[in-house]
Amino acid sequence: MKVFEKAPAKINLSLDVLYKREDGYHEVEMVMTMVDLADRIEMQELPRDTIIISSQAGYIPLDEKNLAFQAARLIKDRYDVKQGVYIHLDKKIPVAAGLAGGSSDAAATLRGLNRLWRLNIGTEELQRLGAELGSDVPFCVTGGTAVARGRGEKLEPIEAPPQCWVVLAKPPINVSTSEIYGKLNAQEIHRHPSTDRVLAAIREKRFDELCDELGNVLEEVTLKLYPEVRQLKEVMMRLGADGVLMSGSGPTVFGLVSKESKVARIYNGLRGFCKDVYAVRLLT
Ligand SMILES: C[C@@](CO)(OP(=O)(O)O)[C@H](O)COP(=O)(O)OP(=O)(O)OC[C@H]1O[C@@H](n2ccc(N)nc2=O)[C@H](O)[C@@H]1O
């Protein structure tokens, strides 16, 4: 038997860090949502007790470093599953981009294997398992739109933002999330976004206010290390995106755009700067 799952990319509409915790993680407050850019994952039963990963993408690990492998191993160990699985990852989400591609693959693997092996694991338990794999995995288990607190695993689902276009552009650099958090001085953040105002804009369906309130404290670190990300933000604003922000730890920059007539100009303008550009819709 075979099952398929879609693993969409996430963006952070706001990302605030409250303080650095004793366990080394940062206490965050993030508003997260998903966009219609997704990896596609195929999972097929194997009679032998083994996990095999393949992918058309030449640039991700296919061994135990792959988050989908880790998700499969975790669920097999925890539920004492003796069968094996062959997992094929059709990667569409750029890697190490701030779009949680690996986390979403891990979450989709948990959902898919729950079905394939008829384990009947509830959503909350899947999220608890996900938290063992990474801070963004619990959100990716359900997707939608949510406020994430703790290190990202404490989730409060909220309604979707007003529908719009999302133009994503990833400069050709790889950013390490742990390096960016590591270089953040949580006591010297210059400008915290207002989660309350972001939530109010979503609740009241005020697109322009949402664009004004976008904010990500990790920009302070990433933009200093990689000036091309700042430049990309400026270009996207100049081209007419309504709101522009870096997603997660970067380096992907996204622009929210309400008018379809503007999207082609922004997309084409950005293609002059980098080849990884996408124009997609929010996944509402
Ligand atoms: C920044 C965010 C925003 O959504 O996304 P990405 O840029 O990775 O997409 C997340 O917080 C990333 O989540 P994720 O990529 O799952 O992180 P993890 O694997 O748990 O941790 C990677 C590294 O980041 C640090 N980390 C992560 C989360 C957190 N709240 N505080 C941290 O300090 C950890 O110390 C670890 O060294």
Ligand SMILES: Nc1ncnc2c1ncn2[C@@H]1O[C@H](COP(=O)(O)OP(=O)(O)O)[C@@H](O)[C@H]1O
């Ligand atoms: N299934 C996967 N897809 C993409 N990257 C993966 C996967 N499994 C492990 N990785 C590794 O995880 C790291 C972060 O990848 P990714 O989740 O795409 O980035 P981010 O956390 O910035 O959104 C990369 O170094 C990559 O090699």
